Amino acid sequence: MMYQYDEIDKTLVKERVDQYRDQVARRMRGELSEEEFRPLRLRNGLYMQLHAYMLRVAIPYGLLSSTQLRKLALIAREYDRGYGHFTTRQNIQYNWPNLEDTPDILDHLAEVEMNAIQTSGNVNRNVTSDPYAGVARDEIEDPRPYCEIVRQFLTLHPEFSFLPRKFKVAVTAAETDRAAINVHDIGLRIVKNDAGEVGFKVLVGGGLGRTPFIGKVIRDFLPKEELLRYLQAILRVYNMEGRRDNLFKARIKILVHELGTERFTEKIEAEYEASKSDTRLLMDGIEEDRIRAFFTPPTYESLSDDAPDVDAEAAGNPAFADWLNRNVVAHKQPGYAIVNISLKPMGEAPGDATAEQMDAVADLADQYSLGHLRVTHRQNLVLADVRKQDLVALWKALVALDFATPNIERITDIISCPGLDYCNLATARSIPVAQRISQRFADMKRQYDIGEIRINISGCINACGHHHVGHIGILGLEKNGEESYQITLGGSSDVDADIGKRIGPAFASEDVVDAVETLVNTYLDIRQDGERFLDTYRRVGQDPFKERLYAAY
Amino acid sequence: MPLIKDGAVAEDSWTTVGEDDPIPGGKAVIVGLTRWKDSADDLSGHNGPLGVRLKSDEPPELIAKDLGRFDLIALEFPNFNDGRAFSYARLLRERYRFTGEIRAVGDVLQDQLFFMRRCGFDSLELKEGRNVDTAIDALGDFTVAYQPASDEKDAPVKVRDWASN
Numbered sequence A: 001m002m003y004q005y006d007e008i009d010k011t012l013v014k015e016r017v018d019q020y021r022d023q024v025a026r027r028m029r030g031e032l033s034e035e036e037f038r039p040l041r042l043r044n045g046l047y048m049q050l051h052a053y054m055l056r057v058a059i060p061y062g063l064l065s066s067t068q069l070r071k072l073a074l075i076a077r078e079y080d081r082g083y084g085h086f087t088t089r090q091n092i093q094y095n096w097p098n099l100e101d102t103p104d105i106l107d108h109l110a111e112v113e114m115n116a117i118q119t120s121g122n123v124n125r126n127v128t129s130d131p132y133a134g135v136a137r138d139e140i141e142d143p144r145p146y147c148e149i150v151r152q153f154l155t156l157h158p159e160f161s162f163l164p165r166k167f168k169v170a171v172t173a174a175e176t177d178r179a180a181i182n183v184h185d186i187g188l189r190i191v192k193n194d195a196g197e198v199g200f201k202v203l204v205g206g207g208l209g210r211t212p213f214i215g216k217v218i219r220d221f222l223p224k225e226e227l228l229r230y231l232q233a234i235l236r237v238y239n240m241e242g243r244r245d246n247l248f249k250a251r252i253k254i255l256v257h258e259l260g261t262e263r264f265t266e267k268i269e270a271e272y273e274a275s276k277s278d279t280r281l282l283m284d285g286i287e288e289d290r291i292r293a294f295f296t297p298p299t300y301e302s303l304s305d306d307a308p309d310v311d312a313e314a315a316g317n318p319a320f321a322d323w324l325n326r327n328v329v330a331h332k333q334p335g336y337a338i339v340n341i342s343l344k345p346m347g348e349a350p351g352d353a354t355a356e357q358m359d360a361v362a363d364l365a366d367q368y369s370l371g372h373l374r375v376t377h378r379q380n381l382v383l384a385d386v387r388k389q390d391l392v393a394l395w396k397a398l399v400a401l402d403f404a405t406p407n408i409e410r411i412t413d414i415i416s417c418p419g420l421d422y423c424n425l426a427t428a429r430s431i432p433v434a435q436r437i438s439q440r441f442a443d444m445k446r447q448y449d450i451g452e453i454r455i456n457i458s459g460c461i462n463a464c465g466h467h468h469v470g471h472i473g474i475l476g477l478e479k480n481g482e483e484s485y486q487i488t489l490g491g492s493s494d495v496d497a498d499i500g501k502r503i504g505p506a507f508a509s510e511d512v513v514d515a516v517e518t519l520v521n522t523y524l525d526i527r528q529d530g531e532r533f534l535d536t537y538r539r540v541g542q543d544p545f546k547e548r549l550y551a552a553y
Numbered sequence B: 001m002p003l004i005k006d007g008a009v010a011e012d013s014w015t016t017v018g019e020d021d022p023i024p025g026g027k028a029v030i031v032g033l034t035r036w037k038d039s040a041d042d043l044s045g046h047n048g049p050l051g052v053r054l055k056s057d058e059p060p061e062l063i064a065k066d067l068g069r070f071d072l073i074a075l076e077f078p079n080f081n082d083g084r085a086f087s088y089a090r091l092l093r094e095r096y097r098f099t100g101e102i103r104a105v106g107d108v109l110q111d112q113l114f115f116m117r118r119c120g121f122d123s124l125e126l127k128e129g130r131n132v133d134t135a136i137d138a139l140g141d142f143t144v145a146y147q148p149a150s151d152e153k154d155a156p157v158k159v160r161d162w163a164s165n
């Protein structure tokens, strides 16, 4: 169900922690200046934030065991202020660790086969994937063995550890894109060709930030045994040719853009051809099989897909019915379900979880979901292997934890970056805006009437809150010492990915929630049958929204 | 400047000569790419070992045809963030089959040395003032690695075996 470290993994992580402990000691003794220490700590996930250090821990492709989650809770309790923040890239962040404690935190993580290697800096970051991987009905095969292979390949890579800029890879095997592969430096989609062979569609150069791009397809079908060789070719060309003269132009998306997709693809293919005599990276199946064995499906009970108790409860209990409709998803195994845990109760900060909540969820994972859970790109958690007959009991337990808000993919299921409350790059607050929107739309009936809509909020142009790909995107800016919020419409990170367009002048902080409400009301007035907000917007364009929005101010 | 070679402090027998400096006969000299391009013919008469120094925007492709002429290639790191030369070193070893010495010069951090060795560098010139002993220790920071690189034959590390051969 999950990759387990062998001697090589264990040794590597341990040696990395030792190396880092030595770096911290050198820093504390004054042998390293902050300037020299900076690139070293960054490679181990330690940022300097507004008020304190922030430690970012990787959750590879979002998969966690209950043991690991309990460890994350312990770290929150003992080394932080009792909570952690789940991010859009399947990491968890701690906002208040002490520098001198960080090596011990890494030791704790190593005990449960986790680490903070390469969670920041100009390196390959955590490999992310579909939170429903392995259980989704719409996937070709489980993408996680490949995520793990890529994770290992890119960890402490001797050639690619000083790239022009950070580098993010996402993998999916499903029709619905829950991993946002279109906005990653490399997006890999597992596909089948006409001959029925499995391989990868390769996208390069997606990304948000100040110059957002949707990734370009440079290969429709890459045989899967060629994966690492092809990745090496992309990274090598990027390492040698990516811009290093301007931080803002250093991501691979700019290289793709400046060369043009065709020319860029030629370069990759040429490098790939030239490295063909080197067969060491050709996956011959042995290592692949070793890793795949960790992800063999659990032994499911043979259960009927009908769950009369669940139906009965839903018939008599609207709150349960709402949750069942919204937060529970079909599982590929009959009699099982995928359960989303909303980390967005009304009015709370998206993605935050306290140590107590983490412990409680770990217990629920043990009791109801084979001891595992996943972290999603939209900052929620997922119990992926729940027996349908347990759904009522699980729901009650989640209600008690305030984790049963039935708002998945609804207007209060907001993505938000930490923003000005924590981040020293921020130009405005983002979490409080999310909270205010959440309060404004707290009425569940209204949320269901509005239907599927995605609001994403970033506290600055760096776009960690993925505002460009929100159906409604909100970007916090600062003008003459005042926070203001720019709104974009029409973005998406799904298979219909697109970058949202700016609707007009920014709004003052006190007006931004009203503006969102005006947009939503406009949609409600003009939508046609079955249209989501995004569909209506794409049909009618900006004008009707713009008119209403700016007439009001 | 302190030089580390084969995991130990070493005497530097090479002299780097500037654009217009005379070439000392019989000595081991390193010239810049421009000098090589401008006066390859003159330099071919040099009766000592010859090296060339490439800046970080000068890929080895530029000297691919001349590689047989060099005993040493120095790859420059203008600052530790500029990782281009890691790729250059691997290309020199694995694609161009260069068997001479590859030397890292410039702003090199001790925490990069392990990676450099894996990419095929065999000598490292530290910046004046850097601690040589801790740098040599840092070469042994890791005893394992996940991916094959250019250090296969005398791999100091145990490498995850991706493939059959």
Ligand code: SF4
Pocket (backbone or CB within 6 Å): A417, A418, A419, A420, A423, A424, A425, A426, A427, A458, A459, A460, A461, A462, A463, A464, A465
């Ligand atoms: S978008 Fe800006 S404010 Fe938000 S986390 Fe990223 S850098 Fe910080």
